[in-house]
Amino acid sequence: MDAAPVNNVILLADSYKVGHYQMYPPGTTHTYSYFESRGGKFPYVCFFGLQYILKRWLTGPVVTREAVEEAKELYKHALRTDTIFNEAGWNHIIEHHGGHLPLRIKAVPEGTVLPTKNVLFTVENTDPAVPWLTSYIETLLVQAWYPMTVATISRINKQILHHYHELTHENTDKVEFSLHDCGYRGVSSVETAAIGGASHMINFQSSDTVAGTCLLRKYYHVDTVGGYSGPFAEHSTITTWGKETEADGHSHILDVFKGTMVGCVADSYNVWECCDKIFGQKLKDKVLEHAKSGGILSIRPDSGEPSVVVLRLLEILSKHFGVEVNSKGYKTLPPYLMVVQGDGMNYKTMGEVLAVMEENGWSAGCVGFGAGASLLQRMDRDTLKCAYKCSMASIGDKEVEVFKAPVTDPGKTSKKGRLSLHKEDGKYVTLQHGKGDPDTDLLVPVFENGKLLLDYTFQEIRQRAQLSEEDPDIMEFLKACE
Structure with a gap:
């Protein structure tokens, strides 16, 4: 798993992400995004695989001078200009964080089985100098769609x-x-x-x-x-x-x-x-x-x-x-x-x-x-309609809710504000607008500033994913597939 053609975290993103830091409103200091299944073929998701991504790619001092220079050279050619790459932003992460990514990630425990259309993890920057980082890391984190x-x-x-x-x-x-x-x-x-x-x-x-x-x-x-x-x-x-x-x-x-x-x-x-x-x-x-x-x-x-x-x-x-x-x-x-x-x-x-x-x-x-x-193999990101969207930002001295609501596809309407996951009357529910009680939030901190905060064992994940009486009727599901 280590012999990858790309080992530079700065290159683990779509090229168009490189210039996004210049597109946010002036005074933006903080962005907050979330990942969910918006629906798809199945009534629930079994969440798994984020820990692999975090340990494999994001834990530790992953931003280095060599990585910045490599990315600078590559994107100069890929974007046909040397004026877009955010060299100062990445160097800031080296100088002020020792190459550790100033991000906070909260997630539902791996192995959890819950209905679609619920938040699965949230991501936000912890340094106001790098609000663009939350979205930059989307490409890699969304690959959690596959193990899930x-x-x-x-x-x-x-x-x-x-x-x-x-x-x-x-x-x-x-x-x-x-x-x-x-x-x-x-x-x-x-x-x-x-x-x-x-x-x-x-x-x-x-x-x-x-x-x-x-x-x-x-x-x-x-x-x-x-x-x-x-x-x-x-x-x-x-x-x-x-x-x-x-x-x-x-x-x-x-x-x-x-x-x-x-x-x-x-x-x-x-x-x-x-x-x-x-x-x-x-x-x-x-x-x-x-x-x-x-x-x-x-x-x-x-x-x-x-x-x-x-x-x-x-x-x-x-x-x-x-x-x-x-x-x-x-x-x-x-x-x-x-x-x-x-x-x-x-x-x-x-x-x-x-x-x-x-x-x-x-x-x-x-x-x-x-x-x-x-x-x-016979699946893709749309099998469970997985998406990563920004739902909150701090601009100047204001915290604003962020969302999309395309008139051509209401199914892509995104959630607003800070999110939390709860169980109410035995059912999972995602609360928006920052209304959830932090003491009962089922999303737990798993990563902060380059450090893995939780290290799940496979045995506990397997136990969490066991079949239960809360599962939807599988025969009704099969009939609906006919």
Whole structure:
């Protein structure tokens, strides 16, 4: 995560920010901005990732003479003039603050789940000489949209899984291992994989995106790992054995990894015959031997219509290995056998698979899922309509409320004045105009003048993000998505 093409904090901003210090009203000494989800696809957000940004980029003496000179030279060419760059302002930060950014940031604790359209963090300058700094840092801080959105999508998936496990399975113990992150290769960079992979691990303990664990170890006090994996086959490990000897490839895997949880991809050629003739007949004794040694076999189809494929494979496997009926009246495979569907999965298609299983009398405990692009990549800043806006400024001896209210899009109307977050009658509410009681404000100081004030552990974030009775009805949400 440190091998970035840009390590200069002055360059972590859109170029047009460089000249903004000259655009504020004369006498401006203080600006105050906030970040929120203005709505979007989901009814709530799971807030995560600000601590990574603060520790990675903003903590400590981040402004240096070398950084100023580098930025001065670059922006001279980018803006085609050497008269815009705020060299004096950045040098002021070096001379008066030792290179530490004179900013105060308050934020909702990471892992908090709250409805959209609430303030998530606020930012303000602490030195009247640099009121422009609050907005300058917007570009970087708004990138909190990504971990927050991944964590939210992941949690929506968790709600769906929990619903069906609670309905059809003996318990919900498997839920946190029922959605595997397969998105490492499908994202735009290693850093994206690290941030997105870590965000998913808030909700699930199953992942192949080891970069996520690396980020958590460095920035969130994880000692071991955030997500677990195992010896799972890919197509090359089966197809190199050849079509006629496909069974030998699967047999070899069961031999090498005896007594463990192994995964075999079954659709290299004919998924129906693989499950029926290879696992159900030719290798049945080996599967049972694997089970006796404590092993679990997960069979992964990777093509076809998911709900059709999963249901048919469950029926084929039950024909050969038997079926039990649990206390809730749903069919289950033996505990050493399961189907893992990874192709084409998102919260909608996963819900469809689980609905078809429930309609046909199958327990959700028989199946696991994997997700890649839909989990880590298929989203943008507008998925949750994330925005960072100025809501208050001090100009001369007056404190003024700042807002936008575009007539062409009322949904972009911004909040006014100082903001605080509270719970009233069990519901989150953002109070504007500085009316909130500081003693009950749920926004807590996390950064001030270059210092990190709170250093959350991943365990407490994960605990904060747990499902609760306050969550909106997930089935109503899915119906609204149809």
